[in-house]
Amino acid sequence: MxxxxxxxxxxxxxxxxxxxxxxxxxxxxxxxxxxxxxxxxxxxxxxxxxxxxxxxxxxxxxxxxxxxxxxxxxxxxxxxxxxxxxxxxxxxxxxxxxxxxxxxxxxxxxxxxxxxxxxxxxxxxxxxxxxxxxxxxxxxxxxxxxxxxxxxxxxxxxxxxxxxxxxxxxxxxxxxxxxxxxxxxxxRRDLFVKQPVGPRSSMLASRPKDGLPLEIEHAHVQADGSVDLLRDGPAGCFTIVLNETTTQDLITELGPPDAHHKREERGATPDQNGHKRTGSTSWPPTNGRPHIGSQPSSYSSTGTDTFETDFDSGDAEEDASDRASRQRFWCYFAHGMDILVGPPVDKVKPAERKDRTPLGTSQHLVVLKVIVHGNVPGSYAFNRHRRLRWSIASPIDTSTSSNFLTSEHNFEHDIKPVLMAVYADTATGSEMGRGMVVNRTWGPEGSSESSFYLPDAEEDLEDAGGSSEQWLGNTKLYAFPGLTFEVLENGAVSALTVC
CATH class of the missing domain: 2.60.460 (protein yfey like fold)
Incomplete structure (x- = not known):
């Protein structure tokens, strides 16, 4: 021995x-x-x-x-x-x-x-x-x-x-x-609830003065859609404002991304859009993946695969201006986030623009979407990102503690009823409460159909696919104005998208 x-x-x-x-x-x-x-x-x-x-x-x-x-x-x-x-x-x-x-x-x-x-x-x-x-x-x-x-x-x-x-x-x-x-x-009285003394990263513990980005303790979503990233120490809070925060701001505050990935068009398979287009930074989805041919978990909420990515080395055949302006996910695995960056989106109505210069011509890429990962054990995306806890200021009085919706709340019991009450009068309120089902076991190869399935209200989920085994690993997507929740069968939120 x-x-x-x-x-x-x-x-x-x-x-x-x-x-x-x-x-x-x-x-x-x-x-x-x-x-x-x-x-x-x-x-x-x-x-x-x-x-x-x-x-x-x-x-x-x-x-x-x-x-x-x-x-x-x-x-x-x-x-x-x-x-x-x-x-x-x-x-x-x-x-x-x-x-x-x-x-x-x-x-x-x-x-x-x-x-x-x-x-x-x-x-x-x-x-x-x-x-x-x-x-x-x-x-x-x-x-x-x-x-x-x-x-x-x-x-x-x-x-x-x-x-x-x-x-x-x-x-x-x-x-x-x-x-x-x-x-x-x-x-042992408060072993699992008190704030740990050591940092989340062993690198920060061994090299505290090397200029490494401070770890994010919490993400708080404001009513206007901005995201406050709370950090300990003198750095304090870093606020991401959609359509305003630039990629330079991200590098300054969070450091360079661990990886980045070109955004895929919804409904397209990785082979159709991800691995036959120049400049794609994802590796083939079958490389060490447990479900060969199946779409990675992040397709549901981010439209990209963040399991195995690398920095883009560029492509001589690709126009430089196109490379600078296209939408791309910046993956921060150690921070627990994916961030979609791209050209600013002009939200001003055409009649109100007059002589304004369109935002799309800006030289700077800005944050368009923030995906906060829950790293829920048992989920398809487990251990691709570290867990980042989040909270949302509840728009109405609730029975939840501190009047906040949090990443630890059960979606079906705590989060969904509050949001359904807020948006009860909207035209799409009924669709919000149903949730689109994302299947994790069906591969895209050989099928032109989308991986999203929306069962009828009276249809039982286990019977929808003909066999309950086909629905192992499924999640549901619930989309509300500015927020999308990816929810597991047990009610845990595996990802929150702010858009």
Missing amino acids: AALKAVAVVPGYSLGPFTLGTALHEVLTLVKEDKLQYPIINLHHSQVEPLTTPVVVSLPENGLRLQFDGPDQRLRLIEVLDFGKVKLQHKGSDFIKIHEDSPPLSGPVFKRVYSLLGPSFPGEYNPPRDRSRHGTYALSWPGVAFNFPLLDSEWSDSKDHVSLLGSHVALPATSMALFEGQSWPEA
């Missing part, structure tokens, strides 16, 4: 490459790129409430379990469940000291942990729940805790925990946990 790679333990901060507070998207991207180091990745989440319950990533071949909160998807708890699959070090010293004349230990003994971490306050003793002779003594230091099996018959409140754990009645530790807090009893 190959020697284990040493992993540094920094209490309250990190275990090897995993830093507390890091976004789920970044952690999954990290482990998926290193298949030799992390051959098995298990993801556990609630199918009913994926945004309000913790998301758990298990790495069984590495003896690790990582727990993330549901709403913000940030790493809150790092657990070592098998010390035989990971070599832990603290300040260069091994937690398990190996002696040539002694059998290997299953975990670190108390005396070794004590010598590395120092004195601690008394912990908590939990008696055995089955017929086992050993209970569990949880002992914590700031940011780290260990579970030691302790002979139940020897336990007493009057005995000093150092003497007990350092004697023969205690066994080596069976697990370890890293968290933000002074002690485990204190930290």
Whole structure:
């Protein structure tokens, strides 16, 4: 068996490459790129409430379990469940000291942990729940805790925990946990709800002064359609105003995009419009894609594939002015957004223009649309972008907290009733409430029909396609003035488009 790679333990901060507070998207991207180091990745989440319950990533071949909160998807708890699959070090010293004349230990003994971490306050003793002779003594230091099996018959409140754990009645530790807090009893009270100390990006944690763009904490949609991107620190809020904010503004405030992609015409397949036209920046949709031939998730709300994109290297056959003026999506995977940019749209009526210069002749490209991604576990687009939470000022009094519609609200129960009430008198109100169905399992090849399907009001969705299996992975699009919601079957919003 190959020697284990040493992993540094920094209490309250990190275990090897995993830093507390890091976004789920970044952690999954990290482990998926290193298949030799992390051959098995298990993801556990609630199918009913994926945004309000913790998301758990298990790495069984590495003896690790990582727990993330549901709403913000940030790493809150790092657990070592098998010390035989990971070599832990603290300040260069091994937690398990190996002696040539002694059998290997299953975990670190108390005396070794004590010598590395120092004195601690008394912990908590939990008696055995089955017929086992050993209970569990949880002992914590700031940011780290260990579970030691302790002979139940020897336990007493009057005995000093150092003497007990350092004697023969205690066994080596069976697990370890890293968290933000002074002690485990204190930290677990609000482990998944308090604001993490560390940033979402490990790059910001390791290189805070390199001029990297500040991470976006929240996106708030104003009544006039502008989007406030809230950030910590002196940078504060960056407001995107549709048809006004330029691409230079985006680069200045958000940095260059991670990738960009030419906008596809609605109803056209990738082969028809995306991979036979010059200047397209998307890779073939069958490259490592689970549903071969199916349209990527972002087609529903953005009209583009953001799964595998790259910067456009240009094309000699393409007119330079056309390349500068066409609409294009700027993909910010680390910020959780896609932004459509293009020539300004002249919204002035022809009779009112008179001698005005048309906006379409402007030299500057502006923001036309903003897509905020929810990174909902179980969705087709999961882990293509990190999760960006959003809120919308509710136009009427609601029962929702703080009078805001948020990314954690259930669309069917909380968001849809409010918006339907606001637009009840509009001519398209009934269409707004029905939602267009986007099928994720039908490929576009060999079919000229659109991937959108609008069932009749009385028609059952499961029966519409002839078989319920054909509708696995479907989402519904609900379009309201200036807003489009992509909604999963459980009511979670996987993407919000502001246009």
